[in-house]
Amino acid sequence: MTNVRTFFRTALLATALVAAPALADGPIADRGEAVENAHFERDRETILSMAGDYKVRFDMQESTPWMTGYEPLDRKISGGHESVRVVEDTGTRIVLQHLLVVGEEGEEFVIKHWRQDWEYEPEKILAYTGPNKWEWVEMPERLRNGRWSQTVYQVDDSPRYAGWGEWQDSQGIRRWRSNWTWRPLARRDAVRDPVYDRYASINRHQLTPTGWIHWQDNTKMMPDGSAAEGLTPVVQEYVLNTYDAFxxxxxAAADAYWADTASYWKAVRAEWDAVAQARGGITIAEEAQTGTVISGRLLTIANEIRSGDLGEAAAIAEARELIRTATAPRAAANAATAAGY
Structure with a gap:
């Protein structure tokens, strides 16, 4: 009996760490229709309240080394101004687009930033499973009740990471905590060519009196053929992104950018979704400086629409072709091989 327990414990641990990081808490018991509806509406109100205009502070700190001889990086703090807009709300699905406004007064320009999609009780999520690959992972049916998934997308609307969790009130604070999720390296790390190549993360979103915070607890992981699960922890990192209403x-620059490019980006989102559904996920090569190999061009196309150098129909056609070609099985495999995967 002991050997049987050990086998299943080992199998479950390997599955949790390699295929789908550990689940978040246990099932939520059925609370009755009235209570469930009240929780659902409160959750929606909370998610929608993250839209607005903000002064943002990004605070990143490597802390505890898990590997002998590794020296944690110095703390890095940066910031900026960010507008968050609701671009889709179907009731059970809410899409928030972040837009950075940078530059000197009178010479500001807008950078399309990350996007977060919230979905109520989804059957599956598009999760990061390793370098250049995102796959559909089933959300266990017994854990769906009352929970929301959050899927985060990169600047070109390609996927980044996904997880699920429950919005709760505790100690007088409204908060959401994800399950353990795999995440690809952020640009700040990728450009340094570090020994680690992914994060195992828990993400928290919490409302504050002046806005909200996004708190990341990242374990930076290194490939290791001698490790039981093929990965070894290198260092812990804590990231606190603070959004204060401002x-x-x-x-107006953010809103003007979005007014000019919203239709284009809607088509781009739809194409990524179509590819993911048709191919059971997305495989695409990434570069340290830019993200996906087509990210730079997809963003440039949006700017060319704004300048009038490219019509919207032609822009959408080019973007669709870029996405289809870059995610084609042969193209993705060749790119991954060239990158050393």
């Missing part, structure tokens, strides 16, 4: 910047 509109004394050129908010």
């Amino acid at each position: 509109d004394d910047y050129n908010v």
Whole structure:
């Protein structure tokens, strides 16, 4: 009996760490229709309240080394101005687009930043499973009740990571905590060519009196053929992104960018979704400086629409072809091989 227990414990641990990081808490018991509806509406209100205009502070700190001889990086703090807009709300699905406004007064320009999609009780999520690959992972049916998934997308609307969790009120704070999720390296790490190549992370979103925070607990993992699960922890990192309500910047620049490019980006989102559904996920090569190998061009196309150098129909056609070609099985395999995977 002991050997049987050990076998299943080992198998479950390997599955949790390699295929789908560990689940978040246990099932939520059925609370009755009225209570479930009240929780659902409160959750929606909380997610929608993250839209707005903000002064943002990004605080990143490697802390505990898990590997002998590794020296944690110095703390890095940066910031900026960010507008968050609701671009889709179907009731059970809410899409928030982040837009960075940077530059000197009178010379500001907009950078399309990350996107977060929230879905109520989804059957599956598009999760990161290793370098250049995102796959559909089933959300266990017994854990769906009352939970929301959050899927985060990169600047070109390609996927980044996904997880699920429950919005809760505790100690007078409204918060959401994800399950353990795999994440690809952020640009700040990828450009340094570090020994680690992914994060095992828990993400938290919490409302504050002046806005909200996004708190990341990242274990940076290194490939290791001698390790039981093929990965070894290198160092712990804590990231705290603080969004404080603030509109004394050129908010109009963000809204003008989105007004000019929203239809284009809607088509781009739809193409990524179509590819993921048709191919059981997405495989695409990434570069340290830019993210996906087509990220730079997809962003440039949006700027060319704004400048009038490219019509919207032609822009959408080019973007669709870029996505289809770069995610084609042969193209993705060749790119991964060239990158050493």
